[in-house]
Every structure is written in structure tokens, then in C-alpha cells.
Amino acid sequence: MDLSLTKEEQAFRDEVRAFFRDNVPPAIKKKLQENRHTTKQDMVDWTRILHKKGWAVAHWPKEWGGTGWTPVQQYIFNEELQATPAPAPLPFGVNMVGPVIYTFGSEAQKKHYLPRIADLTDWWCQGFSEPGSGSDLASLKTKAERKGDKYIVNGQKTWTTLAQHADWIFCLVRTDPAAKKQQGISFLLIDMKSKGITVRPIITIEGGHEVNEVFFDDVEVPVENLVGEENKGWDYAKFLLGNERTNIARVGASKERIRRIKELAASVQSGGKPVLEDQKFREKLAAVEIELKALELTQMRVVANEGKHGKGKPDPASSILKIKGSEIQQSTTELLMDVIGPFAAPYDVHGDDGSNETMDWTAQIAPTYFNYRKVSIYGGSNEIQRNIITKAVLGL
Amino acid sequence: MDFDLSEEQRLLKESIDGLLKASYDFDQRKKYGAEKGGWSKTVWGKLAEQGLLGLPFSEDDGGFGAGAVETMIVMEALGRALVLEPFLATVVLGGGFLRRGGSAAQKEAYIPGIIDGSKTLAFAQLEKNSRYDLGDVSTTAKKKGDGWVIDGEKYVVLNGETADTLIVTARTKGQQTDRNGIGVFLVPRDVKGVSVNGYPTQDGMHAADITFTGVEVGADAAIGDPDNGLPLIEQVVDDARIALCAEAVGAMEESLKITVEYLKTRKQFGVPIGSFQTLQHRAADMFVNLEQARSMAMLATMASDFDDAKERATSVAAAKVQIGKSLKFVGQQSIQLHGGIGMTMEASIGHYFKRLSIIESTFGDTDYHLSRVSAAGGLI
Ligand SMILES: Cc1cc2nc3c(=O)[nH]c(=O)nc-3n(C[C@H](O)[C@H](O)[C@H](O)COP(=O)(O)OP(=O)(O)OC[C@H]3O[C@@H](n4cnc5c(N)ncnc54)[C@H](O)[C@@H]3O)c2cc1C
Numbered sequence: 001m002d003l004s005l006t007k008e009e010q011a012f013r014d015e016v017r018a019f020f021r022d023n024v025p026p027a028i029k030k031k032l033q034e035n036r037h038t039t040k041q042d043m044v045d046w047t048r049i050l051h052k053k054g055w056a057v058a059h060w061p062k063e064w065g066g067t068g069w070t071p072v073q074q075y076i077f078n079e080e081l082q083a084t085p086a087p088a089p090l091p092f093g094v095n096m097v098g099p100v101i102y103t104f105g106s107e108a109q110k111k112h113y114l115p116r117i118a119d120l121t122d123w124w125c126q127g128f129s130e131p132g133s134g135s136d137l138a139s140l141k142t143k144a145e146r147k148g149d150k151y152i153v154n155g156q157k158t159w160t161t162l163a164q165h166a167d168w169i170f171c172l173v174r175t176d177p178a179a180k181k182q183q184g185i186s187f188l189l190i191d192m193k194s195k196g197i198t199v200r201p202i203i204t205i206e207g208g209h210e211v212n213e214v215f216f217d218d219v220e221v222p223v224e225n226l227v228g229e230e231n232k233g234w235d236y237a238k239f240l241l242g243n244e245r246t247n248i249a250r251v252g253a254s255k256e257r258i259r260r261i262k263e264l265a266a267s268v269q270s271g272g273k274p275v276l277e278d279q280k281f282r283e284k285l286a287a288v289e290i291e292l293k294a295l296e297l298t299q300m301r302v303v304a305n306e307g308k309h310g311k312g313k314p315d316p317a318s319s320i321l322k323i324k325g326s327e328i329q330q331s332t333t334e335l336l337m338d339v340i341g342p343f344a345a346p347y348d349v350h351g352d353d354g355s356n357e358t359m360d361w362t363a364q365i366a367p368t369y370f371n372y373r374k375v376s377i378y379g380g381s382n383e384i385q386r387n388i389i390t391k392a393v394l395g396l
Numbered sequence: 397m398d399f400d401l402s403e404e405q406r407l408l409k410e411s412i413d414g415l416l417k418a419s420y421d422f423d424q425r426k427k428y429g430a431e432k433g434g435w436s437k438t439v440w441g442k443l444a445e446q447g448l449l450g451l452p453f454s455e456d457d458g459g460f461g462a463g464a465v466e467t468m469i470v471m472e473a474l475g476r477a478l479v480l481e482p483f484l485a486t487v488v489l490g491g492g493f494l495r496r497g498g499s500a501a502q503k504e505a506y507i508p509g510i511i512d513g514s515k516t517l518a519f520a521q522l523e524k525n526s527r528y529d530l531g532d533v534s535t536t537a538k539k540k541g542d543g544w545v546i547d548g549e550k551y552v553v554l555n556g557e558t559a560d561t562l563i564v565t566a567r568t569k570g571q572q573t574d575r576n577g578i579g580v581f582l583v584p585r586d587v588k589g590v591s592v593n594g595y596p597t598q599d600g601m602h603a604a605d606i607t608f609t610g611v612e613v614g615a616d617a618a619i620g621d622p623d624n625g626l627p628l629i630e631q632v633v634d635d636a637r638i639a640l641c642a643e644a645v646g647a648m649e650e651s652l653k654i655t656v657e658y659l660k661t662r663k664q665f666g667v668p669i670g671s672f673q674t675l676q677h678r679a680a681d682m683f684v685n686l687e688q689a690r691s692m693a694m695l696a697t698m699a700s701d702f703d704d705a706k707e708r709a710t711s712v713a714a715a716k717v718q719i720g721k722s723l724k725f726v727g728q729q730s731i732q733l734h735g736g737i738g739m740t741m742e743a744s745i746g747h748y749f750k751r752l753s754i755i756e757s758t759f760g761d762t763d764y765h766l767s768r769v770s771a772a773g774g775l776i
Contacts, residue, residue: 134735136664159736204739205731205746206598211739269525272532272573280763341757341764342522345552345597346605366598370750373731374739381735383674 003297005076013076020084023049032085033260034361035368037208040123040165046087047120057094057118064102064114075303082252091247092161093117093124097170099243100187100236104228113189127157127171127190127214128237134159135384137172138181138234142216144173144188146223151175151188153196153219159378163199163212166192176231187233189225196220204374206367207347241380242318248379249325251296257332258289264361265339275339284338288331295324316392319385326375326382333369340365399694401469408462409469411446416477422744425600428480433558433594434602435480444513449487453495457507464700467635468642468693475646478744478751480601482516485555488639490517492632493563493580497620502582506561518559518585519636520550520606521629528760530565530629532573535608537566537581537622542615544568544622546581546589546608556604557594559585564608565629568622579622580629583613599751627705634712637759638700641693641712641719644755648686648723651730651748655679658734658745675733682726689722710772713765720762723752 005013028042038046050056059074060066069077081088089095098117101109116122133140142155153173163169169190176184190197196219202211228236262285265276275281302315337344340362348363376382390396401409419439420428428436443449451466453459460466467488474483487510494506509515526532535548546566556562562583570577585592589611594604620628656679659670669675696715702708727749731738738745756762769775 129736132663134664136666139664139666203741205741205750207741211736270527271529278763280767284763337753337757338761338763341527341761342552344757345599345603345754347596347598349595366750366753369753370598370746371739373728373749374736376732377735377739382732383672386674 003300005072009072009076012073013080016077016080017084019053019055020080020086023053024084024086025049028087029085032087033256035364037210038087043087043090044120047089050089051119056089056120057098057114060094060098060114060118061102064098064110065118071303071306072300075300078247079252079255082250083256085253085256088247090120090123090162092126092166092170093120093122095243095247096126096240097124097168097189100170100227100240103239104187104236106224108224109189109227122167123162123165125160125163125166125169125192125214127160127163127169129159130156131158135381137237138185140172140174140185142171142173143177144175144186144221146175149223151221151223151226153188153190153216153221155216157214157216158211159202160199160212160214161210163192163214164201164209168192169214170227172233172237175233179231182234184231185233185237186230187227187236188221189227190216190219190221194219194221204371206370208367208371248318249295249299249321250329251292251299251325254292254325254328254332257329257336258285258292261285261332261335261339264336268339268341270341281335281338285335288328288335291324291331292328295321295328298324316388319380319388319393322379322385323376323382329375330372333365333372336365337369344369401465405465405469408466409473412448412470412473413476415442415446416473416479420477420479422747425478425480429596429600433555434596434600435482435558439479440481440513440516443481443483444511449483449513450511452487452491453507453511457495457503458511459507464635464638464697467639468697471639471642472646472649475643475648475751476650478600478647478650478747482518482555482559484636484639484643485518485559486510486516489519489554489632489636490559490561490563492635493519493619493628496632497580497625497628499616499619501616502619506582509560515560516555516558517561517563518553518555518604519632520553520556520562520564520583521633522551522553523549524551528764529573530633531575531578531626533565533567533578534572535564535566537568537579537618539568540612544579544581544613544615544617546583546611546613548608550606550608552597552603553606554597554601554603556585556592556606557602561585562590562606563619565625575626577623578625578629580619580625581613581617581622582619583608583611583617587611587613597754599754600747601754630709631705633759634708635700637712637716638693638696640755640758641689641696641715644719644723644752645686645690645693647748647752647755648682648689648726651726651745651752652679652682652686654745654748655682655730655733658737662735662737669733678729678733682729685722685725689719692718706772710769710775713760713768713772714775716760716765717762717769720756720765723756724762727752 057065058067062068101113130140144151144153171188172185173188175186196217198215200213201209266274268275343362344366450459451462455461537544537546564581564583568577568579589609591607592604597603662669692715696712699708699711730745737743
């Protein structure tokens, strides 16, 4: 047993760290540190920088632009990226639909879509959830009817993150209404410019616009946009969601957050001394750090396991990563609320629209606390994760 | 021992609940929030008409001579409806200073305007580095002739944007954290040297950062002893904490109600999500938290008239700790049990969560008050 990185892995970490240090545009880094939204252009700019370096789709197969890194290297890369902090490549393309396409798609689909995902020519969004189908995703109702060489899609998706920027949406649609729930679902790629698509913003509690409703009204989709086989979409979705969970612990991001909390707590006074010197605060902070360390090691165990047994079935232990990772992220937002105390209240009316360069660092603290309640809801809620552990691991 | 409301108190509760039911649903609230200063003059007028703004003032001052229980009843109701109007700033804080510390002339000058709804007040206390310490004051009030000259900066002044009169804490002598040498001053908001930067707060209310530059006020501006105002400040801020505890209880009660209703109606996997035992138990824990908070809000309410200021302060601090812990659990779990819907501006539940969160850090957060209770040697 050896919990430390090998010499080679350390050298790799240093290389990655230096690259992020020198190449993340400072304005983008600052936005991430202050938990402000990056713009579409920020994401495009950053993706192009990564792409030039050959790291935009690092975990993909080599023939599609991947690096051939080991799971440990991949893990180091993600951790360093989050810890910088640098924006993660847009997950809907890079982590979700990309792997589905190179695993289950046709040659034509691979050739067309994968390069455009890698350099963010196409912005993808994820059309899974519906108003009546959240945790119970397989009950989805959006339907696609085959008519000649087209599908006609009708229905509604919701909670679609950043659909306002999207060129494409990948959807789960019902192609066989007679089949049982999970069967009869297909995986379709839909051009957001298609006639009959309407995107409506959903404003979240803190005032941000990151999610949307997407309506489909007789939208025509060419049959070649079907991924894999008709009525096998659920299998592809399970594969996709399995990939989503290994990225969800966000240990690096929480480390970065803890460092920032310390910095800010040193600058805010309470009772004539910095908040950071308050015993109660220090202990709360230390408790979160301990949880984070444990999670980091748990995550490394999951990664190491993957290295041994190869990818494939997602480890049900990855539910631990989701539960703890989200709880720790939420704890860091609570610690920041503690740091600023009564100065959490002011609301910046100019909002966080990317143009508001003068925004005070305190302005996003309460909004982030509110907004981060989402992390225990999406990506399979923490209740659903516990259901997975009780069934798949504990056999209850 | 008697935890029941008297007949009169029951009628009061019915009357304010009735008023808010008729004029304060979620959509109406949105409209009021968009009015100038973030609240509705019409609603304020209705509160005045029903006599609610005069409750705590003595009959001599034109009020109803009601006690802390009546304020609790009103604040709970305001919490249930997430009322934006400046009851806390005007009646509890502003009114509290006048009622508890004002001279006969000051009472006569200000209280009638509060009661009839024509005037509102705001309490300007928080400073950049004072955090929750009421005795940490750098704003100065220097003697000039008979009167005073006030200089300094105050932050996050609730209702500071629209108040007619500000009640300002300022140091007349001594060092920044000396307990002695703090005065309380009445300052008209529109007087020369007062500069107000108003803004909405995270919970939909409005506040302001206010700068005082060479602001001249008369000798009659000081409430109570200008060199020894801290005991009065502590007492009135305790009144506000008690009121906030009651407001939080109201907001938690409504959050639980809305959430339980949602558990019964939202279906996933072909059944109401309220049939999942894990969610049932979570709702049960929300209930436990609510009732523990309610008990402590009652204790705080009773403490408001304790003769021993230390005992009062410790009881109120203890209540604020329990309320802080409860509101965090109830607020967060309300969102969690709603799933995605709970994350939206459109659903009322998130607005309860936001108000509850801001209550936590108003006049001392959970950790701050826990330290006070512990420093006092606990409660038992
Ligand atoms: C900010 C945000 C971004 C999102 N982005 C996307 C996106 O880009 N694309 C997309 O497709 N979706 C997205 N989602 C949707 C997300 O995946 C769903 O919100 C999630 O699946 C939960 O579904 P729901 O909101 O309908 O809640 P529900 O499923 O209705 O759940 C409500 C509550 O019931 C609990 N519950 C449900 N079933 C059970 C059970 N069997 N046992 C115990 N408890 C249960 C839940 O845990 C939750 O507490 C996003 C959501 C949010 C909040």
C-alpha cells in the first residue's frame, strides 16, 4: 500500500499545474474564484487553449484526440484543473455525448461530431429530464415518431443547463410507446436550430440563468441522428450517467475553495481579530478539510480500481463520491456565509452577467450558497445515490 | 404554566392572518417588492388601519399597550407570508428605542407617525468591522454647541432606503470597542450630509449603506444618555432578535407546510414521493426542528421583560442558536425535497429559504450566540 503518487506521476502533476498556472486567462480565473458565471466566449477561448495543447478531450480514445493517459493521470489532470481554478471543458459534449458517440455511434457520426465537440465548434446540452420525469427518468414522455427518413419529435425537456448557448441537444425520446418503461427509449441528436424548438429560461433562486425549458413541437430530425439502435437509448444513457458520476466529487474544486476561504477569513474582522483566528470557525473549517481528505482518498481508491479492472461498469462506490462531494461543496458555501456574516445580505442588482466587472467579492457568496443546493439534487439526487448503495452494495 | 393565547391574542392572530390571506399571496408579494423601496404603502396602510403598528406602544403614547406575545403573533404571521414591509425596522427597532428610551417630547414627535403609518424608521448600526458586536462603534458624534455632529459609515441598514428617520449608534467618547461612550441619535434621512445607497437584499427586502459626513443634529436628537446608550441598544436589539425568532418560526412553519403538500402531490415512480420513507423521516425531522425552534422563540418572547438584563440576553442568544440550527435544516431540506422545482425563482419555497438564511446572520449568527451562551456558563 502506498498512498503517494509515483515520481512520474508527480512530474506529470507539476507539468499540468504549470500549464494551468501559465495559461488560464486571469479574468476567467477570477470569475471562477468568485463563483461568477463564465460567458460562452470564455468557454470557447479556454477550450481552444486546451485543444491546442491536446488536452481538451484528454480521456477520449487517441484516434479521436485523446491522450492515452492512465486513470491516475486523468485524475491528476482534473484535480489540478479544478484547483487552479480553470473551467472544466463543457461536460455535455466532452464527458457525456462524446463518449456515447465514440462508443455507440456510427462512423459518420464520429467523424462529424467528435472534432466539433473537441474544439467547441458545437455547444451541446443534455435533454434528459422532463417536468414529470426527474428521478424517475425512464418515465419520460417526449416522443419521436418515425415518418420516412425522419423522426417527428414532440414534447418537453426541462432543467436543460445552458441550452441558451447550445447548437445541439442530445435527447432521450420514446420511440416505442407500447414497450415497457426502459425499453422503447432512443437516443437522438437534435439540431437546436430546427424548426419547432423553443427555449425558455428558468431563473434559479439566486437570480441566475443557467437552466431552461426546451419545447419540441413537430420537430423533424433526420434518422441518421439516431445513435446506435432504436429503443436501446436507455443503455446508452446508463453508460453516460456512469461516466458523469466519476467527475462529480470535485475534490480539486473544494480544495481551491478551502484555500480561498482561508484567504478571505484572514481578511475579515470579527471581535477585533480575523475570522480565521476564531476557534469555532477554525474547527468547522478543519472538520470540512478532514472530510475532504477522506473523500480524496476514497476517490483515488475508485480511480485505482478502475485502473486495475478497466472501465466498464461504474463502481457503485462512486455514489459515495456524489454524496460526499456534493455535501462538502455545500459546506464550503456555508463556511463562506460564516466568513462574511451580515454582509451576505446585499444583492447586486447588476447581477452576474459577465459585464459586471466591478462586482464586489462578497456579492456572490449568498447566491452561491443558495445555488449550490442544486448539487445534491442533480446528477441523481443524494437520496437516489443512497438507494443505489443500499441496493447495489448492501443488498438490502 | 400556560402556553395558550388569550382570547384577545387569538383574535389578533385571526385578524392579521385574515389580512395577509387577502392581500399577501406569492404573486401579490412580487408586486409589492417591485414598488419603490421594495414594499407597499397600501399594505402598510392596512397594517396601520388594523392597529398593528401601534401594538407595543403604551396607551398614553396612543398605542395599545400590548406585550411581547402580541409582537410574536404578528412576526410569526409576517414570517408565514414573507412580508416585505418594514415592521421590524419601524415598529420593533425604531419604536423600541423610542418606547424604551425616548423622552416625552421624542415620543410625541415620532410615535404617532409610526402608529398611523405615515412614517417609517431604520436602525443604522452595522459597521465595516463591527460584525455582531453592538459595542464596536467607530462612527462618531461630537458635541457642537448644544447639538451633535455625526460622522461615519453604516452598512446593510434595513429599510434605510425609505425610512424618514434613521436611528444611528455613534461614539461620543472612548475607543472603538469601549462599552461606555456610545449614544443613540435620531437623524432625519434627508438632512445635509446623509448619503444613502439603497439596494435590494438577497431575501427580497431592501437595505442601504449610509454615509454620515458632518451631519448636524440638535440636542434633542439623542435618545437616552448619549454617553451610555449600550444597555438600551442591547435591549432593543434583543427585541429585534426575539422578533426575528418568531418570524423564522412562521417562515419554517410555512416551509414545512408547502413541502409536505408537495410530497403528497409530486409523483415519481408512479407514486407520491411522500410515500418514500426517507422523505417521510426527513419531513418528520423538519417538524422536530420547527417545534424546538418554536419552544425557544417562546422562551425568548418571555425573556423580553426579564428584569435581569444578563438573563434576558442569554435566553435570547440561546433562542437564536436554536432558531439558527433549525432554520438551516428546514430551509435546506425544503429545497432538497422539492428537487429541481425548489431551485427556481418561480416557486415560493426558495424565497422562504432565502429569508431564513438572512435571518440567521441578522444581529448575530448561530456561532456568535453560541459563544455568548457558553460564555455565560450555559442555561442550566
Ligand atoms: C441546476 C440544475 C441543472 C440541471 N441540469 C440538467 C440538464 O442539463 N439536463 C437534464 O436532463 N437534467 C438536468 N437537471 C435535472 C436533474 O437531473 C433533476 O432535477 C433530478 O433528476 C431530480 O429530479 P426532479 O427535479 O424532478 O426531482 P424529483 O425526482 O421530483 O425529486 C424530488 C425529491 O424526491 C426525492 N426522491 C425521488 N425519488 C425518490 C426515491 N425513489 N427514493 C427517495 N427519494 C426520492 C428526490 O431525491 C428529491 O429529494 C438539472 C437540475 C438542476 C437543479
